[in-house]
Amino acid sequence: MTKRFGAVTALDRLSFSVPEGGVYGILGANGAGKSTFFRLCLDLVRPSGGGLSVLGGAPGQVAVRRQIGAMIETPRYYPTLTAAETLMMLARTSGVRAPEIGRWLARVGLMDAVHRKVRHFSVGMKQRLGIAAALIANPRLLILDEPTSGMDPAGILEMRTLIRELAAKDGVTILLSSHLLDEVQRTCDRVAIFARGTLVAEGRIDVLLAGQEKLRLLATSQQALQAALGGRGVCDGDGVLMTVSRAETPSLLRALVDGGIDLIEARWMGGGLEKFYLEQTGGDHAG
Amino acid sequence: MLADAIAAEAFRARRSGGVLFWGFIAVPFAVLTFNLMLSSWIALHMRMPVPLDLGRQVVGGVALTGSAFFQVFYAAAAATMFAADYRWETWRLITPRNSRASLILARFAVYGAGCAGSLVLLGLAALVQCAYGALIGSAALVPPQGPFLLPLIGTFLTGWCELMVLGGIVAVIAIAFRAALGALMTAMVFAVGQWVAMAMVHPWEAPFSWYAALPRLSAYVLRAFVTGQELAPGIAAGAGQGQAGVAALCLVGWMLLLGGCAVGLFQAQELARE
Missing domain, CATH: 3.30.70 (Alpha-Beta Plaits)
Structure with missing residues (x-):
């Protein structure tokens, strides 16, 4: 798959597959193409060449996208809504009739801020809400772009635990990107490394690092x-x-x-x- | 899927008090306030109560959305609704959850519901003004002279279609340029341009091509037709020329065309940034 924006090639003949189950890390410098890759998975942008299949279908199919939960880049929200209202609105958009708002807010540690307007949230709280928003429709695939950005160390630990639990207990496949390589190493089973829009390494972390440590x-x-x-x-x-x-x-x-x-x-x-x-x-x- | 998108958009709109008030309530509220003040002034300064045809008053109230000035408020509501997700960068949050067509159509549905509610409020404002006038003695209510219900429904539908065309223009510009202000300015230029163009043509002489070019002219002719008003002394709207039918077709055509353009634009749009 290739993706160009005008003269800029954001992703250049990328080819790899992500196995179902587990936590998969996408690594790369700023501008390496990680967010573009996630946006392609969600049909926010379309490939310039080649194509991709997500959960066995094209990302353009709503039925496919509804099985995906995502938090892309810094999450943004409607400032007039509270945390609970934001999740309710997103759940309704996804067609979820009885969303478990309390459950997900509790799981990301936002129960104290249920009725607070999102515009008053700190960066870390917005990240937490973004993860709850990604989970509200009980997705099979979870895409998290820099999920721990702006979080304090305790928050990072909580998120790592949550991500591992979701993969291990709920069977959710998780695709995440992070610049915290130590966190990635602790959280992910496999990684793909992007550099200037190309794939330079991919595989199980223990295999990639064999002989390195x-x-x-x-x-x-x-x-x-x-x-x-x-x-x-x-x-x-x-x-x-x-x-x-x-x-x-x-x-x-x-x-x-x-x-x-x-x-x-x-x-x-x-x-x-x-x-x-x-x-x-x-x-x-x-x- | 469309029902889900409409439910979500309606939920969000109900919590956007500013948009609801300034977009859909401000016009009826301002009209009511002005009319109550006018009734009070009449009661104080006129010796004889003014005869008021209740039916005509309500129809006239609903027809006020044809005013270019009032349309600015509806255009502002549409601009806020269609450009909000670019401004707040929230398309990435909701686009993966539903089809793009449903998301745009849901905005049209909620905007349309807001416009319909506003038209109802304008009718109610006219009723309240009549009741207030009768109470303080500034008005003497008279029963509706001639048919009332059909003109009311016709005026309501004409006003609603005209506002939907306005919303469609705003939607297309907001999506194409990802900006509320640009959409609002374009809508205002469009409204003023039509007003100027209409001043240059006699509605009863205008060729049908003008109806297609000027939704405002179509609405004007249609409104005159359903209320039985004359376009000029001795020239009834729609008399013999099928003007009203063409006007209705043009108005509905504009509405569908702009709605289709908005959906098509958004379907094709790359959301690498919002």
Whole structure:
């Protein structure tokens, strides 16, 4: 799929698929094409070349779009409406007869502001309301563009928990974008990385990062630890640095403890999504 | 789907007090206030009560929407309704939830309902003025002279269609240029332009092409026809030339054309920004 705005190519021959279920991250610098991609999924804009299928149908079909909840860029609202009225209006537009307004407002932590006009909301509160608005019609696919932007650390934690719950318990497929790469790494199962409108990497995070991260272990005895690892680790100060996949880590730690090693600390060093992202995008910060 | 969109738009409109008042209530309210003051003045300064035909008063009240000045208020309401989602950048919030055609048609439906309500209020304002005049002795009510119901319905429908045409012009401009002010200014220029053009032509002589070009002329002829008024001394509206039928067709045609244009424009519009 390609999308051009005049002479500007926002997305250039993009081709990938998002599996149903789980949390999928779309990463990229400002202007890399993330929001354009989301707008294409919602039929707000149309491809200049190629096409896309969402939930098995074209985004232009209302039946398809009604299964999608979305919060695109900074959410905007009608200033004369309260939080509850905003959700009621959106639910009616979606054809939801009996929306669970209280449930969703409670889930995003806005019960205290139910009857407050949205124009008095802080940026973080608007983000929360945006997520409730995206969820009000019980979507199968949830698109969240920078969902934690403007939120305080406690809010970010709440949102991460909510997103993981929605994916795990409610079976909602979640597509999200964020510049908080650490958050993405904690929240998402897979990612796609855009740079200047092209796809530069895509896949499961643990696969993409395999070999990139190192586990640093610290024990009461460095020698005993190295011996237990059988030469897999190298000394790093008073600790031991080793390459291991995240999937292997629990069994490795259990084996070390069972082997009588007194572990003090186990920590991921270097690598990580941030390093991988910067390598893939070449530090692009304005695509 | 259209019903959902209308329900949502009506819900939002009910909570937009400013738009409701200035768009649809201000005109009847101003007319009522002025007429009550006029009745009071007449009661104070005239010795004999003025005879008032209740039927004609109500029909005349409903016909006031033909005034270019009053139409500015309705155009402002339409501009607010059709351009609000560009101003507040809320299309991205609602467009994925329903079909684009339904969203625009819902705005037309709610605007149309507001106009109908305003026309009813204008009729009620005329009734209140008559009752007040009779109470304070400035008016002597007389029973309707001639048919009353059909002229009233005809005037109501003509006024409603004229306001819908106005709303259609505003909608097309608001969608095309994504701006309320531009739409309002265009509607005002259109209203004044028609007023000037009508001053240059005798309605009873105007060729049918003028009816198509000037919805205001169509409304004028139609209103005169349904109320049995003469376009000029001795020349009844619609007499022998089918003017009224052509006028009605032109008015409805304008309404459908502008509605279709507004829907078509929005269907094709890219919402990369609102």
